[in-house]
Amino acid sequence: MYIIVIGGGRIGEYLVSMLVEEGHNIALIEKDDERARHMAENYDILVIKGDGSEASYLEDAGITKADVLVACTGNDQVNFVACQLAKHTYNVGKVIARTTNPGNKVLYESLGVDVVISTTEVAAKAMYAGIKGFASVLTFAGDVELLHVRVDKLSPIIDRKISDIHMPWGSIIATILRKGQIIVPRGDEVIREGDELAIVTKKGVEKKVREIVLG
Numbered sequence: 001m002y003i004i005v006i007g008g009g010r011i012g013e014y015l016v017s018m019l020v021e022e023g024h025n026i027a028l029i030e031k032d033d034e035r036a037r038h039m040a041e042n043y044d045i046l047v048i049k050g051d052g053s054e055a056s057y058l059e060d061a062g063i064t065k066a067d068v069l070v071a072c073t074g075n076d077q078v079n080f081v082a083c084q085l086a087k088h089t090y091n092v093g094k095v096i097a098r099t100t101n102p103g104n105k106v107l108y109e110s111l112g113v114d115v116v117i118s119t120t121e122v123a124a125k126a127m128y129a130g131i132k133g134f135a136s137v138l139t140f141a142g143d144v145e146l147l148h149v150r151v152d153k154l155s156p157i158i159d160r161k162i163s164d165i166h167m168p169w170g171s172i173i174a175t176i177l178r179k180g181q182i183i184v185p186r187g188d189e190v191i192r193e194g195d196e197l198a199i200v201t202k203k204g205v206e207k208k209v210r211e212i213v214l215g
Helices: 010-021 033-042 055-060 076-088 102-111 119-132 206-214
Strands: 002-006 025-030 046-049 068-071 094-099 115-118 135-140 144-150 172-178 181-183 196-202
Touching: 002 010, 002 076, 010 025, 010 172, 025 033, 033 046, 055 076, 068 076, 076 094, 076 102, 094 102, 102 115, 115 119, 144 206, 196 206
Parallel strands: 002 025, 002 068, 025 046, 068 094, 094 115
Antiparallel strands: 135 144, 144 196, 172 181, 172 196
């Protein structure tokens, strides 16, 4: 698939690393000079330096041929405008948005955005479920789940890099709660005993994820 990602911060970079590993063609739009340079030097992708809420940069990124657009900057206004353009001007087949404010989800949904993920809500739900062991925390768009698991001393993934953990297709470790701090991990992040993982996955593979994470 041809996928445009807007925002090359921690979430955007982790997403790009997973998509590149799966063999997708990626274009990234990032307005920060240093972040854009970092992404261009470390990933075999097209990097456009600019504002992802402006049509000219979306066109430079190849939006007319995009299968998916993901707006995952930390700025809701940028994400909202980018999604609006993708859906209603360029007719992108699937549009996914990150929002930092759960109250804005209804606005994105009113645009017809296919998947809206509130990072604030995801983190809060994961922490709330911390004492429950392995649980399904939240369901998105009918077939996507957020799972929570605490890594105990018997877990086979302790001391392994995320890039070396072969999760089922479509499953990613989205956040790590470690000693009260939320980490949005990159592929070289090492899993530690006591980590609490928020795993985004498809319905029907929970058992496989359990086997990989808990043994």
